[in-house]
Amino acid sequence: EPEVTQTPSHQVTQMGQEVILRCVPISNHLYFYWYRQILGQKVEFLVSFYNNEISEKSEIFDDQFSVERPDGSNFTLKIRSTKLEDSAMYFCASRRGGAANEQFFGPGTRLTVL
Amino acid sequence: GEDVEQSLFLSVREGDSSVINCTYTDSSSTYLYWYKQEPGAGLQLLTYIFSNMDMKQDQRLTVLLNKKDKHLSLRIADTQTGDSAIYFCAEKENDYKLSFGAGTTVTVRA
Numbered sequence: 001e002p003e004v005t006q007t008p009s010h011q012v013t014q015m016g017q018e019v020i021l022r023c024v025p026i027s028n029h030l031y032f033y034w035y036r037q038i039l040g041q042k043v044e045f046l047v048s049f050y051n052n053e054i055s056e057k058s059e060i061f062d063d064q065f066s067v068e069r070p071d072g073s074n075f076t077l078k079i080r081s082t083k084l085e086d087s088a089m090y091f092c093a094s095r096r097g098g099a100a101n102e103q104f105f106g107p108g109t110r111l112t113v114l
Numbered sequence: 115g116e117d118v119e120q121s122l123f124l125s126v127r128e129g130d131s132s133v134i135n136c137t138y139t140d141s142s143s144t145y146l147y148w149y150k151q152e153p154g155a156g157l158q159l160l161t162y163i164f165s166n167m168d169m170k171q172d173q174r175l176t177v178l179l180n181k182k183d184k185h186l187s188l189r190i191a192d193t194q195t196g197d198s199a200i201y202f203c204a205e206k207e208n209d210y211k212l213s214f215g216a217g218t219t220v221t222v223r224a
Contacts, residue, residue: 035214108155
């Protein structure tokens with residue numbers, strides 16, 4: 001069964017460094033999302049992406065964050081200058097679109113900022 | 115944003131039924147979802163219900179929706195140790211995002 005994949009599973013970085021989190025959505029899906037979950041807290045929406053542009057973003061998604069679909073398969077989240085409070089589990093999700101309402105999540109990337 | 119509330123913990127004996135409750139605020143929500151998160155793992159979609167339905171059953175899972183009270187529940191029949199996980203209720207705000215509750219940690223004891 002097709003699934004969303006994410007790499008790496010765990011990323012450790014120094015404060016101020018740039019990180020790129022990678023996702024491969026399910027291949028025939030058209031809508032892509034990033035969420036994050038700070039340890040012990042709710043899963044929070046960051047950004048949605050459709051037709052090669054951001055559809056919606058939350059207030060968390062400030063100008064330190066960017067997303068890109070550099071080719072037909074990858075969907076990336078870049079954090080330009082990481083802060084301690086960016087430490088979280090980052091989940092990518094995708095949805096086929098149209099009448100399909102299921103949003104499928106990847107296994108997540110745990111980002112630790114030191 | 116919209117607010118989704120869940121009780122935080124549930125302890126249940128193996129073989130009993132579990133009922134996880136959720137309330138939401140957006141009366142225009144069209145779809146409501148239940149996701150399961152096992153330790154260290156991602157979010158697994160368990161089931162979802164369309165807002166014009168009162169109930170949906172899928173094997174051991176039963177979802178009940180009370181749209182008037184904006185109350186959603188997930189019943190797991192014959193709870194097994196493999197059902198120990200965090201269960202998240204989520205509502206679809208629009209085409210683009212889900213709003214999640216804080217999650218209910220279900221512990222199944224022998």
